[in-house]
Amino acid sequence: MATTEIQKNRENTPERAGARQTVTPRVDIYENREQFLVVADLPGVKSDDLAIHVENAELTLSATRHTAPAGAEVACERVEADYRRTFLLPQGIDREKIDAELKDGVLRLTLPKADAHRPRQIPVRAG
Amino acid sequence: MFHYVPEYDSTFSLLSQLRRQMDRALDDMDRAGRWPGELYAYPLINLYDDGNRFVLTADLPGHAPGDVQVTLNQDVLTLVGERKADAPEGYTVHRAERSPVRFSRSLKLPSRVDPEKVEASLESGVLRVTVEKAAEVQPRKINVRSA
Numbered sequence: 639m640a641t642t643e644i645q646k647n648r649e650n651t652p653e654r655a656g657a658r659q660t661v662t663p664r665v666d667i668y669e670n671r672e673q674f675l676v677v678a679d680l681p682g683v684k685s686d687d688l689a690i691h692v693e694n695a696e697l698t699l700s701a702t703r704h705t706a707p708a709g710a711e712v713a714c715e716r717v718e719a720d721y722r723r724t725f726l727l728p729q730g731i732d733r734e735k736i737d738a739e740l741k742d743g744v745l746r747l748t749l750p751k752a753d754a755h756r757p758r759q760i761p762v763r764a765g
Numbered sequence: 766m767f768h769y770v771p772e773y774d775s776t777f778s779l780l781s782q783l784r785r786q787m788d789r790a791l792d793d794m795d796r797a798g799r800w801p802g803e804l805y806a807y808p809l810i811n812l813y814d815d816g817n818r819f820v821l822t823a824d825l826p827g828h829a830p831g832d833v834q835v836t837l838n839q840d841v842l843t844l845v846g847e848r849k850a851d852a853p854e855g856y857t858v859h860r861a862e863r864s865p866v867r868f869s870r871s872l873k874l875p876s877r878v879d880p881e882k883v884e885a886s887l888e889s890g891v892l893r894v895t896v897e898k899a900a901e902v903q904p905r906k907i908n909v910r911s912a
Contacts, residue, residue, distance in 0.1 A: 679863055
């Protein structure tokens with residue numbers, strides 16, 4: 639291939655500057671009377687690199703993975719990527735009491751329901 | 766010279782062709798929105814060559830160190846492990862993408878290694894195995910003399 643041709647190819651397919659892939663982490667979502675529980679797989683993420691934002695009715699998890707390659711790549715199945723996923727919050731979540739715990743690369747996010755939204759049993763009086 | 770092809774032969778070839786096409790279509794459906802290798806392999810592995818040693822990293826979120834076994838047999842490294850279901854009691858399930866898994870994966874390292882110098886650690890859901898290369902395949906620096 640002539641040099642000019644290589645040059646042309648390079649100009650036509652430039653590298654993307656600083657582009658990192660974004661991956662959707664896998665989650666489980668549970669609910670009981672008191673709260674919602676979101677469990678997400680975030681391997682390689684430390685608590686400092688994880689951000690949880692609540693804005694309007696949206697909750698966003700975003701995490702950066704900092705892993706320097708340990709030498710020359712022989713096989714690479716997992717490219718370095720960031721995690722990001724957004725959830726629509728149901729009504730009646732007590733936002734002040736949202737709690738997050740990260741352990742062994744698994745995030746457990748508890749979203750307590752506000753008192754007014756918990757199911758309640760109404761006692762029936764005998765008349 | 767003369768071959769008689771019975772009618773039923775072509776019937777079956779049509780059927781198997783249809784089956785192949787269906788398989789392919791279903792495979793493609795399964796693959797949508799996932800890592801390319803994820804459907805076929807767990808855990809996903811990266812292997813690096815650091816000159817003197819190999820470094821393997823594998824994503825194993827939620828695995829306790831006791832539930833992962835790493836074995837080295839000659840130059841074949843095997844990872845065996847299990848993640849049990851961790852669904853909490855008394856909850857309704859809205860979404861379940863993190864399935865319990867039991868896995869075994871073996872890979873042949875690209876050169877001979879020193880079985881005495883292997884280390885494995887599990888930190889924030891990432892397994893890291895370091896295997897030193899055998900003495901005879903360690904990179905060697907050759908001095909260039911001036912003639």
